[in-house]
Amino acid sequence: MSEARDPRTLTARSILIVAPHADDESLGCGGLAAILAKDGRQFHTLFVTDGGASHRNSATWPRAALAAKRHREAEDALAILGLGTMPRSFLGLPDADLPPEGSPGWDAARARVVEIIADAEPDLVLLPWRRDPHSDHRAAWHLVTQALEEAGLAPARMEYAIWLDELGAPEDHPRPGEMHRVSFDIADVVETKRAAVAAHLSQTTALIDDDPDGFMLDAATIARLTGPIESYWQDGEAD
Numbered sequence: 001m002s003e004a005r006d007p008r009t010l011t012a013r014s015i016l017i018v019a020p021h022a023d024d025e026s027l028g029c030g031g032l033a034a035i036l037a038k039d040g041r042q043f044h045t046l047f048v049t050d051g052g053a054s055h056r057n058s059a060t061w062p063r064a065a066l067a068a069k070r071h072r073e074a075e076d077a078l079a080i081l082g083l084g085t086m087p088r089s090f091l092g093l094p095d096a097d098l099p100p101e102g103s104p105g106w107d108a109a110r111a112r113v114v115e116i117i118a119d120a121e122p123d124l125v126l127l128p129w130r131r132d133p134h135s136d137h138r139a140a141w142h143l144v145t146q147a148l149e150e151a152g153l154a155p156a157r158m159e160y161a162i163w164l165d166e167l168g169a170p171e172d173h174p175r176p177g178e179m180h181r182v183s184f185d186i187a188d189v190v191e192t193k194r195a196a197v198a199a200h201l202s203q204t205t206a207l208i209d210d211d212p213d214g215f216m217l218d219a220a221t222i223a224r225l226t227g228p229i230e231s232y233w234q235d236g237e238a239d
Contacts, residue, residue, distance in 0.1 A: 003183070004183045004184055004185040004229050005182070005183065005184050005185065006184070006185060007031075007032050007035040007036055007039075007184045007185075007186065008035065008036070008039050010032075010036065010124065011123075012036075012041065012122075012123045012124035012155075012156065013041055013042060013123060014041070014042050014043075014044075014120060014121055014122045014123055014124075015033075015036065015041055015042070015043050015044075015122055015123075015124045015125070015126065016043075016044050016045075016046060016116075016117065016120050016122035016124070016125045016126070016155075017029060017033060017043060017044070017045040017046065017126045018046050018048065018125065018126065018127045018128065018140055018141075018144050019045060019046065019047050019048065019074075019128075019140075020048045020049055020128055020134070020136040020137045020139075020140040021047070021048075021049055021051045021070075021095065021136065022047055022051050022070045022071065022073055022074035022077070022200060023051075023070075023073070023074075023077070023197065023200040023203050023204075023217070024128065024137075024162060025045055025047070025074070025077065025078070025081075025196075026077045026081065026193060026196035026197045026199070026200070027162055027197055027217075027222075027225045027226070028126070028128065028160035028161075028162055028225070029126045029160050029230065029232075030077075030081055030189075030192075030193040030196045030197065030226075031184065031186025031189050031190065031192075031193045031230040032126070032184055032186065032230055033081050033082070033083060033126075034081045034082055034186070034189040034192045034193060034196075035184075035186060035188065035189055037081060037082035037083050037086070038082055042086060043083050043086045043087075044086065044087045044088065044089070044116065044119075044120040044122070045074075045078060045083060045086070045087075045088040045089070046088070046089050046091070046113065046116060046144070047071075047074055047088065047089070047090045047091065048091050048093055048098075048136065048139075048140045048143065049091070049092075049093045049094065049095040049096075049098065049136055049140075050067035050070070050071075050090075050092045050093065050094060050095050051066070051067055051070035051071075051095050052064070052066045052067035052070070052094070052095050053094070053095035053096040053097070054066065054070075054095070054202065054203060054214060054215040055202070055208045055211040055214035055215065056211070056213070056214075057210075057211040057212075057213060057214070058208050058210050058211040058214060059210055060208070060210050061202075061208050061210075061211075066202065066208070067092070067095075069202050070200070070202060070203075071090060073199055073200045073201060073202060073203075074088070074090075074200075075088075076199040077196040077197070077199040077200060078196075080192060080195050080196040080199055081192065081193075081196050082192075087120070089112075089116050091109055091112060091113070093105075093109060095136065096135070096136060098135070098136060098139045098143075101139070101142060106143070109143060110143055110146055110147050110150065113143060113144055113147035114147045114150050114151045116147075117144075117147055117148060117151045117153060118151055121153070122153075122155045123155045123156065124155055124156045124157070124158070125144065125148070125155050125156070125157045125158075126157075126158055126159075126160060126232070127140070127141050127144060127145075127157055127158070127159045127160070128140055128141055128159065128160060128161075128162065129141070129159045129160060129161035129162075129164055129233055130159060131164070131168070131171075131172040131173075132161050132162055132163050132164055132168075132172070133163045133164065133167040133168050133169070133172055134162070134163050134167075137162065137163070141159070156234075157234070157235070158182065158232035158233070158234050159179075159232055159233045159234070160230075160231075160232050160233075161233065162225065165224065166221065166224075174233055178235065179233040179234060179235050180233070180234055180235075181231055181232070181233060181234070182231070182232050182233075182234050183229050183230065183231040183232075184229070184230045184231075184232075185228065185229060186228060186229065186230045187228035190226065190227070190228055193226050194222075194226045197217075197222060197225075197226060200217075203215065203216060203217050204216065204217050204222065
């Protein structure tokens with residue numbers, strides 16, 4: 001792994017965060033966001049799915065209520081990270097059931113992302129890793145990559161991996177020569193990042209206790225993703 005850099009060495013002034021689900025923004029790039037927001041950089045956070053599939057069998061939290069809860073949690077997390085007054089967009093696509101690529105639903109979502117990109121004019125995009133072993137993460141990467149091409153913009157990109165280390169098959173990892181890793185020292189804001197992750201109560205606690213098959217981030221995963229170093233995969237220079 002390369003030596004960890006100070007995030008402030010990045011020259012990007014306008015940054016687009018792409019979060020497949022509410023909580024990915026904090027887990028994947030919360031440290032970088034907190035430091036750069038404090039440094040005066042501008043962010044637009046794009047939440048792709050509604051997050052409503054994490055507890056499919058809960059009677060007390062039907063899908064619409066859970067999606068609304070996750071929306072509120074996302075707002076709380078952004079405030080903790082220092083992005084509370086900065087723009088954010090919620091596409092509201094169905095969690096774990098995104099429209100297939102090339103379908104009318106996909107094309108409508110892509111058109112909306114093109115509008116967001118044109119408005120934000122990012123010079124850096126923080127994306128989920130292109131082969132992260134979750135279908136929504138891969139689809140979010142494809143959706144935004146297509147939208148960037150359609151918008152005619154080519155900002156720097158860095159990709160954060162959430163599930164690659166835990167669940168990735170060999171073919172999911174970067175291939176020789178495909179990418180290089182860039183790491184950032186976020187020690188000064190580790191507690192802020194952890195607080196932002198903890199704001200996602202539906203995903204980090206037993207708040208929803210009537211679905212034994214429901215999803216909850218375990219302590220080991222949270223610890224792995226909230227250390228003093230935040231790493232990304234990059235196929236070009238970020239500066």
